[in-house]
Amino acid sequence: MIYTCTLNPSVDYQIDTKQLELGTLNRVENTAFYPGGKGINVSRVLNNLDVESTALGFIGGFTGTFILEKLHDEGIKTDFAIHDEPTRINMKIKTAREETEVNGNGAYINKEIQAQLIQKIKSLNSNDYLVLSGSIPSSISIDIYNTISSICSENGVSLIIDIPNRSLKDLLTYRPFLIKPNQREISQILDREVNTKQDAIKGAKELVQLGAQNVIVSMGGEGAIFINESQIVTAEVPPGKLKSSVGAGDSLVGGFLASYFKEKDYRKAFLYGVASGSATAFSSDLCEREEVEQLISDVLLTI
Numbered sequence: 001m002i003y004t005c006t007l008n009p010s011v012d013y014q015i016d017t018k019q020l021e022l023g024t025l026n027r028v029e030n031t032a033f034y035p036g037g038k039g040i041n042v043s044r045v046l047n048n049l050d051v052e053s054t055a056l057g058f059i060g061g062f063t064g065t066f067i068l069e070k071l072h073d074e075g076i077k078t079d080f081a082i083h084d085e086p087t088r089i090n091m092k093i094k095t096a097r098e099e100t101e102v103n104g105n106g107a108y109i110n111k112e113i114q115a116q117l118i119q120k121i122k123s124l125n126s127n128d129y130l131v132l133s134g135s136i137p138s139s140i141s142i143d144i145y146n147t148i149s150s151i152c153s154e155n156g157v158s159l160i161i162d163i164p165n166r167s168l169k170d171l172l173t174y175r176p177f178l179i180k181p182n183q184r185e186i187s188q189i190l191d192r193e194v195n196t197k198q199d200a201i202k203g204a205k206e207l208v209q210l211g212a213q214n215v216i217v218s219m220g221g222e223g224a225i226f227i228n229e230s231q232i233v234t235a236e237v238p239p240g241k242l243k244s245s246v247g248a249g250d251s252l253v254g255g256f257l258a259s260y261f262k263e264k265d266y267r268k269a270f271l272y273g274v275a276s277g278s279a280t281a282f283s284s285d286l287c288e289r290e291e292v293e294q295l296i297s298d299v300l301l302t303i
């Protein structure tokens, strides 16, 4: 079974507007609410690609209820540790020129609720995959990434890590099955600029040497690279019109896992992941299966 763990979920309030001016009243064209947070997005993408998962993490308040209802409506299983304070609302503002995100710092999670989640993660076993994704609420110690990774390592759970944090480097000793930093994140981890695919390949090799079994570096509209001990694959994205890149990275992870789970083929999984990321970038919400499959033949892989 695949599990996703979102320590800091969100309701994503998506705003489409011609322009945004600070310091004055802006009236906008379109708005929409989506269940958000990186692991939750992975669960939604897996579900769209006909792969079952259970969404774990912390959730609470009226925003938490909204997320749970949406996930259950879509047929996604959940097993969150529930707290009192509302889950955060993140603003995703798309103008004709650029995308702006305003992410909250997250709800207060007490020690008892934290322990409840850890207990759930302890019940996973070597047949399971856990996708540990996204930031942590500011009330939680960064050590929680370490705690979860070490439990997975002890119990043989295949761990996928996508966290926006330098501490990813320290988690590589747990030999995660997959990590997916984007260009900005790998630059931070390595403490140097990663600008080109060649830079990303060099950096990802270092992360494999430090313990990652597989590394994908996502580079937005420039595509992505995939590396493990025996393979290096680069991908160019298919042509299309960017609608919203929110969740594109999560879709890459979800698409990769959906394919790998069924076929156990890294190259095919990477291809499917890149097509999923782009399909999300070309739509308002997360990708649907038909959208992904239409793009597959336009993704250019180089081995």
Ligand SMILES: Nc1ncnc2c1ncn2[C@@H]1O[C@H](COP(=O)(O)OP(=O)(O)OP(=O)(O)O)[C@@H](O)[C@H]1O
Residues within 6 Å of the ligand: 181, 182, 183, 218, 219, 220, 221, 222, 223, 224, 237, 238, 240, 242, 245, 246, 247, 248, 249, 250, 251, 252, 273, 274, 275, 276, 277, 278, 279, 281
């Ligand atoms: N403008 C784009 N055009 C085509 N494909 C895109 C575009 N932006 C993203 N993608 C696809 O999505 C994948 C992941 O994108 P990106 O590197 O932006 O992830 P990310 O920074 O983790 O995103 P997020 O945090 O919003 O989920 C890319 O590798 C690519 O396949």
Ligand SMILES: O=P(O)(O)OC[C@@]1(O)O[C@H](CO)[C@@H](O)[C@@H]1O
Residues within 6 Å of the ligand: 008, 010, 012, 035, 036, 037, 038, 041, 090, 101, 103, 133, 134, 135, 136, 164, 246, 247, 248, 249, 250
């Ligand atoms: O603040 P974090 O946890 O780093 O990222 C949260 C977030 O920006 O990531 C998802 C897109 O990847 C959104 O659904 C969500 O709002």
